[in-house]
Amino acid sequence: MECGTFRGGTAALLGVASRDSDKDLWLYDSFEGLPKPDVSDGQIAQHYVGAYSGSLEQVRGTLRALDVADSRTHLVKGWFEDTLPGAEVQRIALLHVDGDFYRSVRTCLETLYDRVTPGGYVVLDDYGYWPGCRLATDEFLAARGLRIKLHRVDPARRYFQKPA
Numbered sequence: 001m002e003c004g005t006f007r008g009g010t011a012a013l014l015g016v017a018s019r020d021s022d023k024d025l026w027l028y029d030s031f032e033g034l035p036k037p038d039v040s041d042g043q044i045a046q047h048y049v050g051a052y053s054g055s056l057e058q059v060r061g062t063l064r065a066l067d068v069a070d071s072r073t074h075l076v077k078g079w080f081e082d083t084l085p086g087a088e089v090q091r092i093a094l095l096h097v098d099g100d101f102y103r104s105v106r107t108c109l110e111t112l113y114d115r116v117t118p119g120g121y122v123v124l125d126d127y128g129y130w131p132g133c134r135l136a137t138d139e140f141l142a143a144r145g146l147r148i149k150l151h152r153v154d155p156a157r158r159y160f161q162k163p164a
Contacts, residue, residue, distance in 0.1 A: 004125065028078075087115075091117050
């Protein structure tokens with residue numbers, strides 16, 4: 001599952017990687033760009049409202065170009081707080097959180113973490129970039145009493161494996 005799909009680049013990689021499995025690919029995005037940030041996202045975040053707005057057609061085109069099966073791909077349009085609580089997905093092998101700002105990241109983690117299978121992975125695309133993403137993640141982990149090691153991929157990205 002990916003939360004924050006933009007134009008479908010990461011979604012396509014996930015689709016190709018899961019091609020030989022029976023897993024479906026669930027993609028959630030507003031397709032309206034970034035929402036209004038909170039104070040915790042930092043002053044510069046105000047300049048990004050509406051940025052990174054891809055379209056359903058762009059995502060579908062990217063997926064089809066790499067032969068990712070339409071029958072296993074589900075695109076859900078809308079803001080996370082509106083779409084994720086009713087998500088059909090009950091078991092998530094990999095959760096890619098690319099919500100950038102505090103509220104989006106917190107909504108993703110609070111709504112979906114319990115659906116990540118033990119031993120599954122959570123990727124935080126903007127942990128090292130947006131302060132709101134970092135705060136939302138750190139607060140969520142602390143509130144759950146989770147002592148999880150975040151693995152650094154690059155200056156922005158982190159991931160962790162859900163304990164078994």
